[in-house]
Amino acid sequence: MKAKHFLYLIAIGLFVVSCENSKTGSNKLPVLGTVEEAQYQFVNQDSAEVSPKTFENKIYVTDFFFTTCPTICPTMKQQMLRVYEEFENNENVMLLSHTIDPQHDTVGVLRTYAEGLGIASDKWMMVTGDKKEIFDIAAKYMVSALEDESQPGGLVHSGAFVLIDQNKKIRGYYDGTKEMETNELIDDMKVLLNE
């Protein structure tokens, strides 16, 4: 049900924006939602506090995963690595991966995972925190990160990458398990940086 509503929202969003675009002819990404009001406080792989302030004046890409996930997560992380490498030296870009299994994915576990990937923690944050808070923020990003014990790994999630702009507006959804959609994300990030 939720996923359906979510798709409607995207469809409406795309429609509205495509109308606007045809009027102005500008090269801008649609506004699909907002997380301006969202409040949260997590910790990253370095035990540093992460809150909305962390992303002030940055564009960022966010997703939800867990380190022991045997299904889509490794592919998502493989694709996110490509985004990381593309924008590694751009200080206006950040990446934010939330674990949806905070019980297992402690700061130490996330640090080991991040060190394995060889990523800089001020660029790509892997965060953990209160489980309810993580699922609440997931709902705000409109990514389904609902618990389903019947799935392999015990937790199921959407595999989406969400693109957020400097003003905390949601500007794009991409399937993080697909190379083509990640290419689209990288292109869109360049458009967003030039807006």
Place this chain on the structure above:
Amino acid sequence: MNKKTLTILGPALVGLVVVLILLYSTRATDQGAELYAVHCQSCHMENGQGLRGVIPPVAKADYLSIHRAELACLIRYGAENPMVVNGKTYQQAMPGNEQLTETDIANVLNYVLKSWGNEEKPLSLQEVQNQLEACD
């Protein structure tokens, strides 16, 4: 049955048997690829490269020859402890695949042992069975 039908049917039958044997033998390797796609690929990736620094590669992995005698057990029961592959240590635990039969394990292993530039000798079903009986 006259001689004429025999000269036509004979080669046709031989041909059919050859086709069936070929189909059967390629099916065995295809099954390994299918099993890999379902049970291994999401972590070890389509090209066997794994995930940088987190999930070890199975392509061109020295682990395959060094730990050849433990491969069947690794697939069935997974691994909790860090693993060294091509000189690099990987911390991530590997989940087991206890639903796979001995034949499945032999097929998927033999697919890995000869894919992406791997040139390891295949494991016989008997070897796989022996390994599984001796798992810790």
